[in-house]
Amino acid sequence: MRYLCTDTKSHTDRSRTIERKPELSRPHMERRHFFKISTWAGGGLLLGTYLPLACSRDQTPKLDWEPNFFIRITSDNTVTFICSQSELGQGTSTGLAMVAADELGVSIDQLQIEFAQASTERFGDLQDTGGSNGLRIVWPELREAMATTRALLIVAAAQKWQIAPEDCYCEDSHIYRKDQPEQKWAFGEVLDIAATLPAPRDIQLKDPSTFKYIGKPVIGRKTKTAISGTTPYSINKKLPNMLYAGIARCPVWEGSLVSFDANEALKIPGVVEVLEIAPTEIQSTDYKGGVRPGVAVLAQNTWAAFEGKKALKITWDTGKNGTKSSADIIHELAEDYATESKVNVDLDKATSLFRSNNKVFSAMYDAPFQANACMEPLNATAYHRGHKVEIWAGTQAPKLTRDRIAELTGLPLAAVTVNNPPSGGGFGRRYFCDFIEEAVILSEKLRQPVKVTWSREDTFLTSKYHPITRDYWQASLDENNYPTAIKYRGTVSRPSGFRCYPYSIPMAFYPFLKYKESWLLPRASWRSVYAHPWGLGLESFMDELAHKAQEDPIQFRIKMLKKAPIREQKALPWVGDDLYPAKLKHTLELVAEKSNWGQTENGIFQGVSAMSYNTSYIAMVADVSVNDNQVKVHQVTAVIDCGLAVNPSQVKAQIEGSIIWGLTATLKDAITVEQGHVQQSNYDSYDLLRIQEAPHIDIHIVTSNDSPSGTGEVGVPGVAPAVLNAVFAATGKRIRQIPIRPELLENTEI
Incomplete structure (x- = not known):
C-alpha cells in the first residue's frame, strides 16, 4: 500500500x-x-x-x-x-x-x-x-x-x-x-x-x-x-483533441461585424467550425480586455484555419473611425494644445520666470504610431472545462492575465491556471490580455482545448500599437540666449514620469495632451513606452538650447546637471529609487571620452543624448553622415550605469538591441492609418533595420556596487535625439520628427 x-x-x-x-x-x-x-x-x-x-x-x-x-x-x-x-x-x-x-x-x-x-x-x-x-x-x-x-x-x-x-x-x-x-x-x-x-x-x-x-x-x-532550437515557446504547445483557430478581426478599431458567409471556409479540408467572436470591453486598465469583433475558423491544424479565414466572406461596419487617418490625430492633438490649461507641476517657479523674460523659443516634436513586431506571433492555448480553465501563453503579465480571465469567466482565481513559457519577444505587447481572451472565449464555447495563433499580418493590421504623439516645448531665454525656464505639454504630465527630468533648469509641466482610446488604434506598450517620445523631445530640445547658448552640447548638459537636485521618486512602484543627476552626468563625461567627442573627420558628425529610465542612466553619441539626403549611422557609443551588471554580456546585448530598435523607429518606417485601416501588413511594408545597415555599437558599463537596475528599455529613448542632433551637426537643418525622410532634409529650413 x-x-x-x-x-x-x-x-x-x-x-x-x-x-x-x-x-x-x-x-x-x-x-x-x-x-x-x-x-x-x-x-x-x-x-x-x-x-x-x-x-x-x-x-x-x-x-x-x-x-x-x-x-x-x-x-x-x-x-x-x-x-x-x-x-x-x-x-x-x-x-x-x-x-x-x-x-x-x-x-x-x-x-x-x-x-x-x-x-x-x-x-x-x-x-x-x-x-x-x-x-x-x-x-x-x-x-x-x-x-x-x-x-x-x-x-x-x-x-x-x-x-x-x-x-x-x-x-x-x-x-x-x-x-x-x-x-x-x-x-x-x-x-x-x-x-x-x-x-x-x-x-x-x-x-x-x-x-x-x-x-x-x-x-x-x-x-x-x-x-x-529547443526553446519551449507557447506556439509549439499541443494538447489532445485540440483545435486550432485563425481569426478574422474587424480591420477598423471600434468597428462592428454586420454579417459573414462561412460556406467556402467550411469546404477547406480540416476546417471544423466557424464562430463569431463578440468584442469585449476594455477594463479600467487598458491592459485588460479589448478583443475586436471577429470571426474564428477552427480547424484540425493552423494551416487549415488560416486558409479557412481567407475564404470567409465578411461585411464590416467600420464606424466613426472608418473615415479617419493619422493626420486627423495630429490635428486633434494640435487643437487640444490650443486649449488653455493650468500648470500641473511647477518646478522652481518656472512660470514666474517665464513672465519675467520676453524672449521665448519654441519647438514641437512628433512621433508616429509604432508596432511591436515580435518575431513569435501572438498565440495562446486555453482549455476551459467549465469549472476551471488552464492557459498556456508566453505573457509578460501572468498575474494580470489570471485576474482578467477570472473576471471574464466568472471563475474564482483558484480555478484559473496560467502557464507562462518563454516567448519570442514581448516589447510591451505581451503585457496585454486580448490574444489570451480570444483562446479562452473559444474554448469556453467548445469545451475543448483551443490554440489561437495570429498570422504575421494579424500582428500588424489588427493589433494594439504605440500611440502617435506630439510634444510641445518652450524655453524663456535671457539676453545671452541662455535658458531660464522651460514649459512643456505633451506625453508626460509630471516630473516623475519615467525618471524623466534630471536637469536644473526650472520647468513647468502641463496636463498631458489627451489620448482617447477611440483614436483610431488601441494602445499597447512599446519598448520604453512613453519615454520614447519624451526622450525625443527632451534631448532634441536640450541640444537646441545648447546651440542657442553657443555651447558644446555635452558641456551644456553637464553644466545643467551639476546643480540639479536629487529628485525623490522611489515611492513610485515602477521606479524604485530616487533620480540622481550626478549619475547621468558621469555617463556623459565617460561617453565624451569613449566616443572621441569632437574629433571626427571625413564627413562624420556627432550627436549626443542623455537619458534616465527608472533606476538606470545612459548617455550615447551617434556618428552620422548625410549624403544625397540619406542618413547613415556609422557608430553609436553608449555608456550605461545600471547598478551592478549581473550579467555584463546580457547588459550589452540589451543595449545593442535597444539601439537597433531605436534606429528602426528613427530611420525606417512607422504605422500609418488611412480611412481607419493600418497600411503596413508585414515586414515588407513595415521596414526594419537590416544587418548591412547596422552601425558599429560600442557599449561601456559603469562599474557600480548599487543594486542592479533595468537595461531592456533605457537604451531606446536616446537613440532618435542623438541621431537627429548629429543630422543637425552635419547639415545645419533641424529635424523634429521621426522617421527621418529624405524630403525632410530637402525642405527643412536652416
Missing part, C-alpha cells in the same frame, strides 16, 4: 515591513524578513518534506523540498530554480538563475530552470514583467531566500557531522567541511534534517568578492536552448 507522507510547516510573521536598502550586500537578515519573502501573499513558508514514494522502513524515501517559492531540491540532488518572471529573450531567467546559483552555492550548469505559473498567493504583485523590472524587483528577495536556504542546509550537514555550522560552506550543490574539504554532503543527502529546521533569525549574504557568476559574462540555458 502506498502513502503520501507530508510534514508541512507554515510560518508567517508580518508584524512590520522591512525597508529594502539599496546596498549590494547586507551582512545579516532577520528571520521575520525571510518569513516575509517566503509568504508574499500568505502562501506559507514551504519547509515541508514531500514523500511521493511509499513510506517504508526498508527504503529511503525520495524527498522533494521547497524551502521557499524560488527553489526545489530533491534527494537525488537535483536543484531547480523556479523563475517567477517572464523570459522574453531578454535574459531575465539567466540573470536570476545566476543570483540563485551564487547565493545558494550551485553550479549554474547544474541548476534547472522552471517557469512559475501565475500566482498571487506565491509572488504577490511582483510577478508581471515590464518596465525593465524583471531582475530589479526580485533581486533582494531572491538573494535572501537563497541565503536562508543555504543556512538551513549548512546547519543540517553540521548536525550530521556534529560540528559547528561556521565550519561548513556550500559549493556545487554540496556542503563541505572547511577543515576537511574532502568530506562533503550533497544537498539531497541532508534534506531529511533541513526540512525540519526553523528558519534562522539572522543570515549572512555572500560577500561580492566571492561571487562566481554575478558580475561575469555567462551564457545561460536560455541562449543554449535558443541556439539548439
